[in-house]
Amino acid sequence: MADFLLGGQIDPAQHQRTDQLTTVSSGDFTTHGVIVGMTGSGKTGLGVVLIEEALSAGVPALLIDPKGDLTNLCLTFPGLAAADFAPWVNEGDAQKAGQTVDEFAAAQAAAWTKGLAGWGIGPERLAALRATAEFTIYTPGSTAGVGLDIIGSLDAPTGVTDAEVLGDEIEGFVGGLLGLVGVDADPLTSREHILLSNLIMTEWSAGRSLDLPRLVGMVQQPPLRKLGVFELDQFFPPKDRTAFAMRLNGLLASPSFSAWMAGTSLDIDAMLRSADGKPRCAIVTTAHLSDEGRQFVTTLILGKLVTWMRKQSGTTDLRALLYMDEVAGYLPPTAAPPTKKPIMTLMKQARAFGVGVVLSTQNPVDVDYKALSNAGTWMIGRLQTDRDKQRLLDGMSAASGGVDVKAVGDTISGLAKREFVLRRAGKDQPEVFTTRWAMSYLRGPLTREQIAVLMADQQTNAPVAPPAGSPLPPPSPATAAPAPAPTPAPVPTATRTSGSDVPLMPEVADGVAVRWVDVAAPWLADVGADPAGTAWEAALMCRVSMRFDDAKVDFLHDQEFEAVFFPLSEQIDPSRP
Template structure:
């Protein structure tokens, strides 16, 4: 691990000298907490903008910071092309066929040249295979293609789930959430709707608001039904039928139904749920870099998806605790059309919300574009960091200059900025960071990832691997809770029959409600199981737990033995269960064990015992951070992700303490160097520049990174030696230079001493914490008998649809 990585600094490149047009030895480092004030990257095609963005995301991944990257052009998928061994065979499947033809080489020859180029490029920028391996190990990389099966699939249906309570409690944020969701949906349906004037927008917003305020989830099919029968008497003070007659509501429902029925829309209903938490972290808490490839989508579909995604990110963000450390990054590779200066697409409101509020939650927003004219620079005034690369026209440079000057009033000189922007070449950027005293010019480092250019659908398909298993694919009805494994018919049992079994009065029964309908050649069948429902309170003052949990479990009917340890958890609400069956539905055979009153009574007693002894609330405690214990509703993966964030906050806090400790000492040395420069200047010695440059630049990489100098010497010892030689030459010329030389030697010794102290202090920092390998102690919180309330224990008849082949699925 490099020293700067221990301090949370991102290595972006080296300083570039505009006067000579040469790259210097000084590393350009960027403190990760600075990104919480957001960043914008602006540069024309060929400026190196994508390479800079990918390098920034690589540094974040190495620091175990999760990323959601929106990729409208197809370039960011290159993040998945990392080859630690840098073998030609690794590059061969991914080389660009057009580039191969242009080079007049065979594919193996071109792959070998690319491998050699990458090996030499990385070495030139002081990066080796070990850093590539660290990148690969630090995070999980995934590429998603919403609306397509090329990459990992995403279902947008979960986006109609009720937002978290924290978001609903914020009236302004909740209103923006509803408005953006409805605007995005109507836009996809080809309906241009003004949130304040369109009755379509107002009606759909009212329907969503009513359902969400009651905590109900909706899918698109449910929303269509609710539009026809909203259950709302008035819109404002106007009667519903007057405001929006049922005939017109039916026409709107038909238009949305056409969208749902369109063959292409099926791709939007399949795949993993659109869940920001799952896009940022794997189930076991490992940070994830999720690339959202949307190059294959049309403009309308892009706006629809980006709106849903931004909505989801805002909702997730509001559930997080505040932090000054970087928690996650939202990166958008081309913001053109999503944040325009005049128009107000649904994405703009959400991006403005993130730019204004995400800092408090540690979420950094990075927006990149090659179209500087069509950007809302008032919105971008919220960005604390600007990376400005080569621009195509004078108009573009003037627009960026004006935007940057308005974002940093009084901080930059217009004429100097004009000259600097005009001098930028490929891979050279002006970096302006409000956390630093002055801007700096840099040339970007060599990317660890293989930058082969935009990925094709076939490239993405190969990167994504096998299609998502059916079990992991979201269903079109996310409001239906998950079911246990399909019931099995006992060996030798007869086929399902229509008659309801007659049970003794002492055996209670309840019936599930079917939400799906059988198709041609199918029928509804009630399958029996042993159903238990209870409310359980888990209380522990020691661990700060006071949790009420509604529990429902079901034992399959295929076994003659009753053991609640084998029960499957359901997410059904007992209020949805009926006391009587639906007429005309067939019943599957009932095992003899479930028809025995004595066996049911024993099962009821065993259920209560199991709730008390066999169903504890499991918490986890960190071995490193002993005071940190998981929350009652927190999964192990979520706790590990929180541990990694805590470790990052501890590191940032320790870095700040070191910075405060050493800043004054270095400031004193710099002041002494300044005085020496003044003394030599008075003597008009020609060697002044080299001596004083040496004095000021001998700070080490670690000191520079620590003290906020984003340009620091990578070869301080060698440069100091050169300075000594120059000073030695000057020493022969005058006594004043001799004294300056002695001062130089003294300052170098002092800086070396400070560096040694810093290295010793850094050795005490715990910078290698990995939440994935952290040992966790399990803590079991069991309920007291008095904290258990059994609401039901008996026969549960759950509705299934049986096809012509006897296969069953939940109804």
């Protein structure tokens, strides 16, 4: 296990640094951590320092960055030269200082050189960090950084058969998706949530992947007969399903949504380590998204992380670090957004798999204290209100009853900028420390253009899915009922060449009735059809009704037979329906 250098102890009364360094064992973060502090407390700087230490120790980090501050981790300059800083300084900051950009860059370079030297950190340490880890800024829904194929998260998870694990991931995806279209859906009462969840579970359980256009198409004609004990059409009438499908299709048809389907796949393994095992710093910035978009992306990532985690072997070492900045909106004390469940799962279970979770917030009163009470390491900076302080002390007391809450509260009230109270896992006596100088240049959130420059070498030209103006499957007029079920002889599954696909249905002679098969028909597999297929193929169905009527013996009997010929060929053998 490595020791993370976070800063140095200080005398709380004098606010002077002592000669004692403040280090925290990497193993302590398997019991998770909390960083709390108001704006200007140095909370972001402490988070960056913690992540730098983890990466330097070879621990990969997955960062959820709703404000854009964590993108600064890509700004490390081993040469500490003014020319390195100049492209990244804020012109507004230079103007406030009464300097040109070059003058301000030189001052920043000098400040970073001096600040790092005060902690015994030289250019070689910065170079080692750059050599040890790879840094990637993901911008889902945008082409500024490395794209993230959010819709690809509907691929069936490999190596996962536990229905509970699949259910948790599906619940998160569906909740986030419905939030995007303005449906406030409860997993237990919302018919939209229940239908989509069952559709995805049906496909995943069969090992079949999905994409969003296909899922939307399945809403109109689900391959399901019942939901619970009710018939599908009673639970969710066809007219309402069509309206719901149109609502989802409106999302897909939006030109801006194509960016959500471009980029690298949402693969936690690949995001945490390169092909040669090098640790990665995966920064998922969502600052450019709406609140609903942030919820959707964050829910999907957390769901994938939980699924990935449960496939790992147990360990007491820190295998990976999840850092969530400004977590308040994702973990409220009363509401239950789709992000809340996976966060709570991670806080309760991730320790056994070596996954550490660090939550950061400036508003502890807006965070579920039950989650905070699962954290072993607390780092508390200046707080804005006594209410914030009391909520934090309540959570700390729940986590460790031996803490002198009054003493900690008094210490918090006297903190200065970049000063924090540290409560270690398993120890009741808190410490006061100041953070070390960050190796990264903390200039604030990067612009889209700056992110594009940093990620130019990593951006992938992933194909963009066609705008989902692609038509939905045709509605089902007078669907052919599957009863009574025919008993055809097995027929090999039809195979088609790509050249046989056409976007429109061929013309049919007048007078020939056309129907679409019910995808819930139990005999589809027997005739070689795929209920999960995405293309329509022609088949011939014959139905013969016979009546035996003999009045002399008072006998009346009806019989009905069905035959389905599929796939069709140039000649039909009536003996092989």
